[in-house]
Amino acid sequence: LAKTTQPISMDSYEGQEVNITCSHNNIATNDYITWYQQFPSQGPRFIIQGYKTKVTNEVASLFIPADRKSSTLSLPRVSLSDTAVYYCLVANTDKLIFGTGTRLQVFP
């Protein structure tokens, strides 16, 4: 299973765009990249998943370069409620191994 590396924490202000980058240098051909959000004392919530290039949904965008050795989760115009831990996971099987995640703090 590919190991991921993310910044431990990030700070932002309301209304700003936040980009969280995840490194996964040993990603395998069949691996997908998935991001989850977790609030304190809650289960993780699925945000977005992609294989290559760009994926966009109603809450975020996911940018994956051609070599797929990294990915960037982009959150447009964050609000206070986006304060949470964000996990990047890479897997081609159903087994998800969570890394340390990135703790995003949004300030007013």
Added chain:
Amino acid sequence: GAVVSQHPSWVICKSGTSVKIECRSLDFQATTMFWYRQFPKQSLMLMATSNEGSKATYEQGVEKDKFLINHASLTLSTLTVTSAHPEDSSFYICSAQAGGNQETQYFGPGTRLLVL
């Protein structure tokens, strides 16, 4: 998205007792369910994979006789913490997956266990 529930949401018990936690997929059939444990300020740690109708697969270091898993139907998996001790106090989270590989896992809200 798909909804996964857990019951109870929190439980306090005395040391030595057993505690059962239920995980249900409410609007889809889950061929596979997973159990995680999360200690404060730490990431989720996968404990075991539960497949309907077969024995669970435990991760290294997780005692199968301590954490009994039963996946009796396509919508229900249970985790029983047997003879719980204070060190078992943690946040237990389940997830459910509808299909095979690459299918999104949907997580339950978690169960907070406190063993006195």
